[in-house]
Every structure is written in C-alpha cells, then in structure tokens.
Amino acid sequence: MYFCEKLDFLMKITNTTNSSLSMYASLDPSFISRLRRGQRSPSKGDSYIKTMAKYFSRHCSESYQRKILYDTLKISSELTESELCDKIIEWLTNTQSPEFQNVGLFLSRIADKTPVRMPSAVKPGGFTIPACETSVLFGIEGKREAVICFLSEVLVQNKPLNLLLFSDEPTDWMTSDPAFTAKWASLMSEVLAKGTKIKIIHTVSRDLDEMLSAIVQWMPLYMTGLIEPYYYPKKRDGIFKRTLFIAPGTAAVISTSVGSMINEAANFLIRDAQAVEAVEQEFNHYFRLCNPLMRIFAAANQHAYMNTLYEFEKEQADAIIKTESLSLLTMPESVISSIMGRISHLGFDPSVYFQNRMELFKKNIDVISFTEIIRLPDPQDVRNGRVAVAFSDILYGGTIYYSAPEYIMHLENIVSLLKEYSGFHVCLITKETDARYMIYAKEDIGLIVAKTSTPPIILAINEENMTAAFWDFLTTTAGEKTYNTPNNKKVIKTLIGYISRLKA
Incomplete structure (x- = not known):
C-alpha cells in the first residue's frame, strides 16, 4: 500500500473527515485531501505524521476498528495506545510494502542456497520401523x-x-x-x-x-x-x-x-x-x-530452459527485466561474437538462439512496454573488466566478464534501441542491489527467476499471486513514478554521458 492508501484506510475505519484531521494536525483540509488522493506525498521527517498517528490511535476505539487495524498492520492486540501510535507511525513511513520486503528476502535467501548434498552410499539402519500396519x-x-x-x-x-x-x-x-x-x-x-x-x-x-x-x-x-x-x-x-x-x-x-x-x-x-x-x-x-507451480532448470538443462524462455517471450504483455548487469536481449551481435570468440569448448552455438530472441523482442516492443532496470557500475570496474555478462554461468558454464569495449558497445546499442522503439524503456537506479539473481516478469502472465550465483538455478513461475508480487517488487525497485512516466530522452542523455566517461 502507498501512503495515500494507508491514510485513506485509517480515515475510513475511524470515520475521520478531512476537516477534523486537518484541525487536529494544524493542516489545511485541502492538503489532507491531496495527501489522501496521492497528489502529495509526505517528506522525510514531516512532524504531522506523528500527530496523525496519535489521532488515529486515540480514535480507533471500537473493538471492530481495532480488529481491522491489528489485522492490516499485522500487530499484537495487546498494545497500549502509545505503542499502537508508534506502530502506526512505522507503518505510515514505511514505503516498502510487506510484499516487497518478502520478495527481497526470498531472493537473497535463494542466492545462498546450494543443492542438498547427496550421500555417496546409502546405508539403511539406525531406526526402528513399527511392525504394525x-x-x-x-x-x-x-x-x-x-x-x-x-x-x-x-x-x-x-x-x-x-x-x-x-x-x-x-x-x-x-x-x-x-x-x-x-x-x-x-x-x-x-x-x-x-x-x-x-x-x-x-x-x-x-x-x-x-x-x-x-x-x-x-x-x-x-x-x-x-x-x-x-x-x-x-x-x-x-x-x-x-x-x-x-x-x-x-x-x-x-x-x-x-x-x-x-x-x-x-x-x-x-x-x-x-x-x-x-x-x-x-x-x-x-x-x-x-x-x-514452477518449472526448475539447472545449468545442465540449458536447452529445456531456452525452449521455455522462448515460449515465455512469445507472450505479448508488458515486461520488466532486471539482471546482474545488462540483459542479453539488448546485446548487439558484435558483442555476442566477441564474447563467444573467447570461449572454448562451448557445448552449443547460441548465435541462433540470440538472433531468434532479438527478432521476437523487436517485434513485441512495437505493441507492448518493455522496461529494463539497470544500475550502472563504477567506471573503473568496467575499465578493469570486472563487470559480469548476465546469465553467463548458465549459458557458458562459468562467469564471463565484459571487456571495456564490449560493455560500451552494449550500452550504445541500448541507446539506439531507446531512440528507435517507443515501447522500450530503461530505469536507471543508483541504490546497490543484490547481483546474485535475475528477474524477468510479464504482467499477469508469469515470471522467470534465476539464481545466478553458483550453482545457478532457474525457476519459471506462472502462479498469479507470485507473479503479481514479483511484478510489484520490480516496479518498486524501478521507482513507481519512474516506471509509470518513463523519460527516454533523459535516460539517453545519462547513458551518453556515462559512455563518454568510459571512453575518456
């Protein structure tokens, strides 16, 4: 829930009007109205949040009101009025939904997982099996x-x-x-x-x-x-x-x-x-x-995974992707050829696979919105060849790193795509995120989650509640405003400036 939804919820269960809350908090009723409709958002440290929380904790006096509040905030019913006030403040100021936090925790936890260790030999014994039926x-x-x-x-x-x-x-x-x-x-x-x-x-x-x-x-x-x-x-x-x-x-x-x-x-x-x-x-x-619930692929299931991915990409629905670096969908052929030239003993030729995906991608972004979330690395990491190619552990059997020219060419191709296709967008984020996973979601269709840390594993999921939760996680990561009102010109300008720094 966003702040406006939380405020509206609290006002409704306490039967509070804009004027009564504004009078208590010493605010203009029109300001309360704008907060409630989402036209204004509170700034960090605004003192009226505490005043509002105090008001709601006092006016949530009926048992049915408290029951609804306790269930929504997922808090104990044994709290004092002061403790309830603190919980309301915490809830109102927490911009990350519980779903966002749950998905983030899930991703960090699976990144640490390794397969269960199989015993080299099974030795039955050490237990008693009841004789009765x-x-x-x-x-x-x-x-x-x-x-x-x-x-x-x-x-x-x-x-x-x-x-x-x-x-x-x-x-x-x-x-x-x-x-x-x-x-x-x-x-x-x-x-x-x-x-x-x-x-x-x-x-x-x-x-x-x-x-x-x-x-x-x-x-x-x-x-x-x-x-x-x-x-x-x-x-x-x-x-x-x-x-x-x-x-x-x-x-x-x-x-x-x-x-x-x-x-x-x-x-x-x-x-x-x-x-x-x-x-x-x-x-x-x-x-x-x-x-x-999901299909599960290990690195050994390359072909089965790629077939599933191709079918997933045929679905025409708005999409968001976040990888460890830059998505393979936007990688130009020159970079693909350069990377493949450094790899020996590759079990298959991925060039046709990349070509088919790129053709489908360009066809889809004429009719859907496709957003990639990117965090630009420190330029020195690019120059020193420390930026990993997305999905390389799964496709190539080990981590492959961009050379500086390869990374620059990939970014330049992204700029070209942004200029050519109105349905393609990039959300640039600055906050450091866990780089041990990839999420690729299609709204109301499904998602692919990949644990890219060793050993890699891929989950293809189409259950609607999980799809919705991961979709919300991605839009929140991108920034709701940035996602809903993309500005390709601004992103292009930022990327061109970053590329210039890399070339300097």
Missing part, C-alpha cells in the same frame, strides 16, 4: 516420528519410489526443531540419492511470506531436479487441514486438523497396502485439479 501418533512430536518412520520405510525398499506429498497444515513442525530438521534433511537426501522422485502440492493460499519461505526451505531439494512442485489454483475454506505423505505400495502418513489443533491431532502411519492405495487415490484426485 497402522500406528497412531499424536501432536507435533508424533508427526515428526511418523515422518521419520515413513522416510526410513522408503529407504529400505530395494527400488526408487515416486513420493506424493501434500500438506496445508502449519509447517512449524518441520522447521522449529533444528535437530529434527537436520535429521529430516539427511533422510530426504538419502531418499533422493536412490533416484526417488517427488510430486509435491504446495498451498498458495498461505500468505506470501509463508509461501516463499516454503520454496526457500525446499530449494536445496529442488536443485536436485527430482522434485515437481504443483499448486491448487482455487480458493479453499481452510477450515479442515490435511497432510498426505505417500509412498505408493509402501507406506503413508496422513493427518487432519482444524484451526490450530495440530498440536493435538492424530497422525496415522499406514503400511496396509489397501489403505495406502486408498490415500494414493485421494491424492491423485486432488492432483488432477492442480497446476504446475
């Missing part, structure tokens, strides 16, 4: 014990299995105990080392933070290429929550809970063949209603 274990500790027994049962099989996993119960049981988390991760890596594949249905009705946290948690396992994530695209009431962990023909863990009763819920560890088949059918019926 059905065991009932209670609460979170019971769920943990059931899952350990389940994975242990999978391990002792003499062939790899295809596991089916779904849970919309809270995931704290998996992450809140470090000892259990380590044991679970170790067993799961041993299961995957046997060649086991996993289909998992994620719950996207969780809030964005929890959804992104779940993906980060599974990222080391995703990077093995053995896991297929899916999601159910429609809303569910969320009253009854269900967990299904199934190894077809072998074992299953199932549980059901209502609200927060997971601490008391019964968890059933099943080994009866007929019962396992029944819950497998339950999973399959639900699975048929689901869509792929």
Whole structure:
C-alpha cells in the first residue's frame, strides 16, 4: 500500500473527515485531501505524521476498528495506545510494502542456497520401523516420528519410489526443531540419492511470506531436479487441514486438523497396502485439479530452459527485466561474437538462439512496454573488466566478464534501441542491489527467476499471486513514478554521458 492508501484506510475505519484531521494536525483540509488522493506525498521527517498517528490511535476505539487495524498492520492486540501510535507511525513511513520486503528476502535467501548434498552410499539402519500396519501418533512430536518412520520405510525398499506429498497444515513442525530438521534433511537426501522422485502440492493460499519461505526451505531439494512442485489454483475454506505423505505400495502418513489443533491431532502411519492405495487415490484426485507451480532448470538443462524462455517471450504483455548487469536481449551481435570468440569448448552455438530472441523482442516492443532496470557500475570496474555478462554461468558454464569495449558497445546499442522503439524503456537506479539473481516478469502472465550465483538455478513461475508480487517488487525497485512516466530522452542523455566517461 502507498501512503495515500494507508491514510485513506485509517480515515475510513475511524470515520475521520478531512476537516477534523486537518484541525487536529494544524493542516489545511485541502492538503489532507491531496495527501489522501496521492497528489502529495509526505517528506522525510514531516512532524504531522506523528500527530496523525496519535489521532488515529486515540480514535480507533471500537473493538471492530481495532480488529481491522491489528489485522492490516499485522500487530499484537495487546498494545497500549502509545505503542499502537508508534506502530502506526512505522507503518505510515514505511514505503516498502510487506510484499516487497518478502520478495527481497526470498531472493537473497535463494542466492545462498546450494543443492542438498547427496550421500555417496546409502546405508539403511539406525531406526526402528513399527511392525504394525497402522500406528497412531499424536501432536507435533508424533508427526515428526511418523515422518521419520515413513522416510526410513522408503529407504529400505530395494527400488526408487515416486513420493506424493501434500500438506496445508502449519509447517512449524518441520522447521522449529533444528535437530529434527537436520535429521529430516539427511533422510530426504538419502531418499533422493536412490533416484526417488517427488510430486509435491504446495498451498498458495498461505500468505506470501509463508509461501516463499516454503520454496526457500525446499530449494536445496529442488536443485536436485527430482522434485515437481504443483499448486491448487482455487480458493479453499481452510477450515479442515490435511497432510498426505505417500509412498505408493509402501507406506503413508496422513493427518487432519482444524484451526490450530495440530498440536493435538492424530497422525496415522499406514503400511496396509489397501489403505495406502486408498490415500494414493485421494491424492491423485486432488492432483488432477492442480497446476504446475514452477518449472526448475539447472545449468545442465540449458536447452529445456531456452525452449521455455522462448515460449515465455512469445507472450505479448508488458515486461520488466532486471539482471546482474545488462540483459542479453539488448546485446548487439558484435558483442555476442566477441564474447563467444573467447570461449572454448562451448557445448552449443547460441548465435541462433540470440538472433531468434532479438527478432521476437523487436517485434513485441512495437505493441507492448518493455522496461529494463539497470544500475550502472563504477567506471573503473568496467575499465578493469570486472563487470559480469548476465546469465553467463548458465549459458557458458562459468562467469564471463565484459571487456571495456564490449560493455560500451552494449550500452550504445541500448541507446539506439531507446531512440528507435517507443515501447522500450530503461530505469536507471543508483541504490546497490543484490547481483546474485535475475528477474524477468510479464504482467499477469508469469515470471522467470534465476539464481545466478553458483550453482545457478532457474525457476519459471506462472502462479498469479507470485507473479503479481514479483511484478510489484520490480516496479518498486524501478521507482513507481519512474516506471509509470518513463523519460527516454533523459535516460539517453545519462547513458551518453556515462559512455563518454568510459571512453575518456
């Protein structure tokens, strides 16, 4: 939410008029009106923000008003009036939405991830598998014990299995105990080392933070290429929550809970063949209603990724891209040839790939808006050859750096594109950002997120809530005003001046 939306929200739930707030804050009613409509924005340190917060904390007195406020600000209902005032000030002055912060945290966390380490040899043992066909274990500790027994049962099989996993119960049981988390991760890596594949249905009705946290948690396992994530695209009431962990023909863990009763819920560890088949059918019926959450590509999946990227780029929708440096879409043929001339043992010829993408790019920007977010590096880094070519770890198997002439030619081509195509824009940012990822989003279509730090991994996502969150992240990074009212002439002037500095 922007400041104007937050102010309007507070005024509506407290039934406050422009005149009453202006009188309390010693401001003109027309100024309040402009703030509320977004025609004016508060400057840093404006004292009236504190005065407004004090007003709203006092006038939010009814229980229903407080409930709405607590839920919106995601704060405790036990705050004093003074503490509530401080929280309102913090909320009003925070220009970054929770979604922006969640996406930023997600990107920094996946950049640090590495694939789960596969054991060189699987040595079953050190665990006890119940002999009975059905065991009932209670609460979170019971769920943990059931899952350990389940994975242990999978391990002792003499062939790899295809596991089916779904849970919309809270995931704290998996992450809140470090000892259990380590044991679970170790067993799961041993299961995957046997060649086991996993289909998992994620719950996207969780809030964005929890959804992104779940993906980060599974990222080391995703990077093995053995896991297929899916999601159910429609809303569910969320009253009854269900967990299904199934190894077809072998074992299953199932549980059901209502609200927060997971601490008391019964968890059933099943080994009866007929019962396992029944819950497998339950999973399959639900699975048929689901869509792929994302496709996952490692560096070894170059061709599959490039085919997916090409299909993605065929979609005609407004687009924003942010890479580690400059996007490959705007790289001229002369720079492509120069870079390829320095690379030996390249497993494929990317020239046709680049040519097809460039033709499609130029065709699309006649009908859509395409924005690239660029942070210009220190000129000395360019001169010293310390600026990485975007995506080089994935395309070339290692980091490739621009020579100074190559980087200059790439920038000059961007200037030419800005002059030639009214639909192409560049947002220049000065704030330092994490250079270990790439985001390429198309509004209401989907996005591609690449972890470009070693080892690289690419996620192709089309779930609408995640697409919207990453789109908002990019527009906020670019600057809402800069994105919505691009000024190509100003950008061209800045780039030409920067190029002159590089050539000096």
